[in-house]
Amino acid sequence: MRDFISERARVIPPSGIRKFFDIALTMDDVISLGVGEPDFCTPWNICEASIYSIEQGVTNYTSNKGTPQLRAAISRYLDARFHTPYDPESEIIVTNGVSEAVDIAIRSVVDAGDEVLVAEPCYVSYSPCVTLAGGTPVPVPCTAETEFRLTADALMERITGRSKVVIANFPNNPTGGTMSEADYRAVADVIVDHDLLLISDEVYAELTYDGQHFSPASLPDLAERTITLNGFSKAFAMTGWRIGYLCAPPQITTAALKIHQYVALCAPVMAQIAAYEALRNGAAEMNAMVREYHVRRNLFVDGLNRLGLTCHVPKGAFYAFPSVESTGMTDPEFAESLLREQHVAVVPGSVLGGPGHVRCAYAVSRADLKTALERMEAFLCGLKT
């Protein structure tokens, strides 16, 4: 029999934490700081709206782009919160989570041979999606020295004649880094000068603790050359509902919609109804969750620094990204030993393009964070003896 696996599927790397997953599954008292999702349940009003719609028999396909109500609500929300006006008819597509939005955004603009500059460390899917689209991912490092911001200099160094797209995710998974208006203005000049397009994944926008989230598409220079991605998973604790959205000028959404309609048709209607309720009546619950993450961040980062694991204060998302260099171990060694010896799960930074660090999600209860810190302390004491 022939080997039927395509070259495209063969070249993308497997999950970088399969091994850790298997170790964790053999233990029954793991405290996991390895999960990139809120520990809260979806606020009840959101669930209720969806349950009611199912009871009413609303189980059909929707328009490919998503229900008109949800698109109108997203449009109002983005304009009011982040000063990015998008037309609900021609500039917004509701997707199956931001994951799908990442894929169709990349496939809409990347051709074989195009280079895509990916700000790293970052979420795991950008580079494989670029590869699947035939493009070449080019990592652009964001470092602890600049609090993990994307800088114009770092971007400039990697631009070639084949560069076409920049992918950035701020607030950032895994670093918690954010970009201010001034930070984006500096980068915007490079993007415009080299006629590039920006894909901005802002799924953690609401989880910004010190100051306001800044959306690059609110800069006039970037509005016409930015694809804004966002979703409901993180802000409204709705990971399992799989609702994200893609916003861009009409010529881009027209292309993206063609791909979306063939591969996904539409996002599930019951989840779209839930998302609509989230935007209509979810702000108070969301704010309460954000306040809780903020408090946990302060407690956890303080704890990490006390342990001697140097950690900058992450201004967004729900991850701390401490350096483990002081232990003399590499980040995969650190993550594996910590899991085996103290049953605390963290993600090695090198899996996410940030070697020398580990990602700790503080989207767990305060009691678990406290226990995790105690176990990490015991682990570090064990290293010294």
Added chain:
Amino acid sequence: MDETDRLLLRELEENCRIPLGELAVMAECDEREVEERIRKLEELGAIRKYAAFVDWERAGDGLVTAVIELKVSPERDYGYDRIADRIARFRQVRSLRLMTGAYDLQLLVVGGSMHEIARFVSEQIAPMDSIRETATHITMKSYKENGTILAEHDEVERLPYSF
């Protein structure tokens, strides 16, 4: 009151035994400032008292609670205040509110038995001069008290890792 005071009040409302040091880290200020702010909130009466939320049933003493609605004839010059003040002084009355709608005062009453509550209503409350009508509703089961859901739900399984 500012955002820091709000944070302190929310935290203390949830857990009044939280250590000062933890509050200071959360609020991004030093312990002395936290202490000073709490003292001011106490003085202001924004913090009325520090109390445990007791589940007496779990502790082994089943209690009976009842909501009692009263229709009251208000007094000239005093309205409902004087009668409310008299009712509030009974130890059994856990809360007392003046309401809009079909009745005037609403009492939450706690007693050791239904009999005890019945006696309290019929002998202490109903005979008071300005009380025109009473309606007593006994609690059959409590699902949520003080913002806390009492039934225990199984924890939802989460994956140990996800990106």
